[in-house]
Amino acid sequence: MTDALELDALWEDFHRVVNMTSQELAAWLRVRDADENAEPLPEEAGTPTGQHVLAVLQKRRTDLTDDDIRVMRKVVDAVTAQADPENEPETVTTEEDTRRRHRLMTIGHDPLKP
Numbered sequence: 001m002t003d004a005l006e007l008d009a010l011w012e013d014f015h016r017v018v019n020m021t022s023q024e025l026a027a028w029l030r031v032r033d034a035d036e037n038a039e040p041l042p043e044e045a046g047t048p049t050g051q052h053v054l055a056v057l058q059k060r061r062t063d064l065t066d067d068d069i070r071v072m073r074k075v076v077d078a079v080t081a082q083a084d085p086e087n088e089p090e091t092v093t094t095e096e097d098t099r100r101r102h103r104l105m106t107i108g109h110d111p112l113k114p
Contacts, residue, residue, distance in 0.1 A: 007061065007064070007069070008061075010069065010072055010073065010076065011061050011072075013072075013076045014056070014072040014075060014076055017075065017076055017079035017080065017083070017108075017109055018053060018057065018075065018079075018107070018108035018109060019108070019109055019110060019113045020105065020108045020109065020110050020113070021057070022054055022057040022058055024110075025050065025053065025054050025057065025105075025108050026054055028105050028106070029047075029050050029051070029054065029106070047106055047107075049071060049074065049075070049106070049107055050106045050107055050108070052067075052068070052071045053071065053075055053107055053108045054108075055068070056068050056071065056072060057108070075107050075108065075109075078104075078107060079104060079107065079109045082100065082103070082104060083104065083109060083111055
């Protein structure tokens, strides 16, 4: 179980690393999964983690479940491990930069956003 201070810190960390709004993330998940023949239903677009991040963004802290807290920790850890705030490029210049940016955007972090 997470105590109130830990939850407050996690809530702040999560909202610091998830720098996309729920609207931006929902749109990205739909675009990411769309192909030339079809676009998924909004509630079915994206990875399970991306969908869960979107759900957490639409909740109040008091409504979080244990599963939400687990996903929030996972996202904070993933973004912290993959992002480099001191050396983030201002543009995407390589295919690897593009793949990395897209991976991070799937969990709500756009490295090109200030």
